[in-house]
Amino acid sequence: MRRRFQILLTFSMVIIFQIAFWGFAFLSKKYIHDEIVEQVKNDNKVIGEQIIRLMQKSYLSKADFETDLTLQHLCDSIKLPNGGFICAVDKAGNLVAGPGLTPGMTMPFTPTLQAHGQTDQFVPAELKSDQIFNGLANFKKEGRTDLVSSLPLNDEVRLFVHQNKDIIEQRAAKYVKPLLLIGLVITFIVGFFAYFTTNRIINKYESKIEVQNRELKDALEEIRLQKDEIENKNISLEKQKNIAVEQHKKIAHQNKEITDSIQYAKRIQHATLPKIEISKAIIDDHFILFMPRDIVSGDFYWYHEFDECVVIAAVDCTGHGVPGAFMSMIGITFLNEIVVENEMRDAGKILDELRKKIIHALGQKRTGGGASDGMDMALCIIEKSTKRMQFSGAFNPLICIRNEELISVKGNRMPVGIYARMDGNFETHNLQLESNDSIYLFSDGYADQFGGSKGRKFLSKNFRSLLHQISTLPMEEQKKVLRITLKDWQGEMSQVDDILIIGFKVI
Incomplete structure (x- = not known):
């Protein structure tokens, strides 16, 4: 019984710690993920702004892209982390520059866009010419979702900076794995400490309980003796009560006889x-x-x-x-x-x-x-x-x-x-x-x-x-x-x- 209680107490302490730890790990993973996503959003925005400042001095319209390889070269040569890339899209929603394209070549830009914190989805052609966009780009055909920032390069062309959301989440998960290992080690330490601590506490309280049991046993014996004494007194009191009841009845009878006599005397007195x-x-x-x-x-x-x-x-x-x-x-x-x-x-x-x-x-x-x-x-x-x-x-x-x-x-x-x-x-x-x-x-x-x-x-x-x-x-x-x-x-x-x-x- 003692061993079972000790194990149960230790297991309970470990479970409580595990719940607290997993809660901490979950919150840490979410925090790390949110921090990386926020960092990527800022990086995308900064990269896009730098490219736009560089390109706005050279390009005024879409026609300029057909005779210059600079933007296409940038899209091919800049390698962004997390499987990212840079591309340019005209206001009709066609890709005019991007990885694998040649100058003068265009192709449809097919992802659906969704702003952060919003549920509405739309296509790139629905963006306004002067609108800055930060959100998600969902490529359904490829089965890929990117964190994307879009800034206007001029009235006809927008610049899109992409980083793969799945790769970003995998990076965040890598940071959590050491925490899980640490958690297992701490769990073992906590279990070991809890077992021996509960053993010491149980031993201490068992000694107290043993003393209290002896005192309780002595008290019960004293109560039993007092109970016997009270029962004897109750028997004596019951006898005295019976005697008192009989005396009361006798006195009541005598009192009634005296009262009746006095009442009769009253009638005699009133008659006189x-x-x-x-x-x-x-x-x-x-x-x-x-x-x-x-x-x-x-x-x-x-x-x-x-x-x-x-x-x-x-x-x-x-x-x-x-x-x-x-x-x-x-x-x-x-x-x-x-x-x-x-x-x-x-x-x-x-x-x-x-x-x-x-x-x-x-x-x-x-x-x-x-x-x-x-x-x-x-x-x-x-x-x-x-x-x-x-x-x-x-x-x-x-x-x-x-x-x-x-x-x-x-x-x-x-x-x-x-x-x-x-x-x-x-x-x-x-x-x-x-x-x-x-x-x-x-x-x-x-x-x-x-x-x-x-x-x-x-x-x-x-x-x-x-x-x-x-x-x-x-x-x-x-x-x-x-x-x-x-x-x-x-x-x-x-x-x-x-x-x-x-x-x-x-x-």
Whole structure:
């Protein structure tokens, strides 16, 4: 295989050299031929011009040739190379002087003429009297082609200088033969050099290939070991994957069960919430914006209507999700017990009693040994006949917008539950409502929502300003504006807390 490749490479190099050499030889032959032809053309022209300068002093017409042997003598005596000759032809195309003719003797001049680089052929009689011609003369009968130059000797006679084209081409071929011999010698040298050079190159690359083969073999062995290791790891990973899949299925099943339980808890929570059917006798229109962060909510709204009054509360329990929902259930239960069953009508006392029940139910103590869960809330009682309103709050305020003026009624700075600084009882605030007053109860979820270009909280001042701006709109329109504003502010960020806003107008 190695020897075959070496021979093939050597043969290829020789063939390439031969092609290049023969191309050079062909171009050289053509160049030499063209140079000889050009030289002959110039020689013919020069010879003709010299003879004409010599003869024009003696001969003025064709008749002069019949009494003088000079021109005929010149035609017989001048021997041109390459089988050439000189002759004189009259304008009728008859030979009047030339090799083998005697003065006064004429004979037809039969070749066809063809100018260099042209294809048209014509006879000597068609040349104009003053025309200088350089081209080929084709003697068909003799089977000969000459390089010829023709110059006018006078108005009646033209001089033709001929050299045989075939002899000229044979001369050119003689110059090429040494090149061919040189080419054969160089070809042998090139072949010899190519053979030994390729042998050295092949030996060099065989050594490299042998080293590379050893390295490749080592690399393949390492790859095989790595492959075995990877396969073992894949088996281990597959086992771990199967374990993970089973765990995922188990967790998914547990998650579904938990989610189903929470969804059921949501239905229970919503069932405990009152329907929004506040009496039109005291409240013209209203809205409740209720947006739990999770499936169930730690915020809840509550109201109860008596014959003479209506009690409304917005409550924010500690935490959200399931823990907040449990607190909301406790709050709803205690509010029903305090307000509905015990018919308590004082806002502050309702919060005091609710606090007692939560502390007792959760086992809370000031020492911090119990839970610290509780509620922030705003609760109001509106008397239908007098339009007087009681309000009591645990951290959360009540906002009343009257004639484009915003009135904020603050609650106590303590929650409904155990607190380190419980300042006595919750205070009851009394307000006289007027027609078209807009009342708002809410948790802190809306103001605490992060968003905007800098990811900051919406803040209470912006929330109050928004309520002031939309207070003249119908309550349902206000609810839509609040939703849209929150969505635009929140953007792609997650909701951070439960949101609850209650708004109503007084007629």
